[in-house]
Amino acid sequence: MAVATEREYGLFINGAAVEPASGEIRELTEPATGDPLARAAMAGPADVDRAVEAARAALGGPWGKTPPNERSRLLQALADAIQTNRKELAELEARNVGKAISSVKAELAQSIENYRFYASAIASIAGRSNPVGGSLLFYSLKEPVGVAGQIVPWNYPLMMATWKLAPALAAGCTVVLKPDPATPLTALRIAELAADAGFPEGVINVVPGDGPSTGAHLVRHSDVDKVAFTGSTQTGGEIMRLCAETVKRVSLELGGKSPSIVFADANLADAIPSSVWSIYYSAGQSCEARSRVLVERSAYDDFVSQFAQHAQSLRVGDPLDAETQMGSLVSATHRDKVHAFVETGRGEGAEVVTGGEPDNGRGAFYPPTVLANVDNRMVVAQEEIFGPVVTVIPFEDEKDAIRIANDTKYGLFATVWTGDPARGHRLASRIKAGQIGINTPYTAFPGIPFGGYKQSGFGRELGLETLDLYLETKSVLVSTSPKPFNPFGL
């Protein structure tokens, strides 16, 4: 089924698509072609207020009384609805973001599994009881934290919405989700599908809008209990400051400059194409993109030339073509930002082995680019470029590899390629990152905690521990003594 283009999308508040009080409707275009895609309503502060009010009312209404097994059933029903509508959702996401549809399909499959994982994980929400001594009984209760304000970026709009929604709903919270204003369409469709699947009104509200106005208003709102944010480290810091005003719970998934570390004893036939995938998947617009490839000096020259050949062979083009491996970037503005980084790299003395010039056609395309002879202290090795640009950096030995890997303000992911299993584990324990891959490029799976060390943020998503971000623990003490308690002897 072809997606109805130029459909108008309202905000999703209290179980229905509604007109924005802001009156703002934005024209969205496809980044890969520049063609019109849809018209989408943008929320302003008054719309956020309305959404938070609906979310608060739902907590005090039927949703607050929905038992865990019913919440689990609803999450499964939403997973089924996404599965049924996957073709429409995949096309919508590919058009909105410019991303290759083959990648979107993988993200959709993971998203469906994520709802199913949290549908099962509900069974793990439990308090505990342990002996206190004397005549006291103690037990704890797990309660939903309340209304969750969730803010997601443009690079994986559907999957990021899923990572946020599934654990919050499993925990019994209600949600006001703010997608990026450029990429709100699949989150809005998911809210519609959730309503059709039976989620009560007000449980899921979606309010696309600009960050510093709409997003900041949501974060500061006194009736929002918890904020979950995915985006840049700079904005994450600002969100933390805003949360401090009302001592709000906050979790942050931020940027990265993650390394692939390739030792000369690695199976290069696996390490090279996997490292290519690790940076060019989603055109490098991934927080966990392995944008620094550290290669042992003795294998460096051969690695760079083989890596560049693979990069050149990638099929870049129409996001809707099933054969495409890399689509466009999210916008022409972003493409220009990426190119400016490459120019900075040239100025710093990096060698552009392949790519490095923007495609001047209609779409926001940028070629897979390889920067060699990079020093880890260069801007291109320290700053998140968030595009299809890799920096390849030589290292001398294991100690040097660990030093360079950790020489960054970020700590999201690291992949180690080695033929020596013990070395893989040694590096896993010494690299300061939330996730380590040993001889595998893969990163995110439902059930496996995902999140950052250092300025890549804190709090883990995708895992059982994520539920705790959306739960309060209440301790209850009960006297079992037949005698009155009279400590002052009154």
Ligand code: NAD
């Ligand atoms: P961004 O920080 O500019 O925007 C992210 C979201 O925050 C958007 O919805 C935006 O509208 C909103 N926002 C911006 N300013 C705000 C403010 N002052 N108050 C409230 N909301 C505000 O990030 P981006 O450039 O759009 O996204 C890319 C970033 O996201 C990259 O740094 C990437 O690494 C990161 N990311 C991290 C993960 C992870 O799991 N760690 C996953 C995906 C993306």
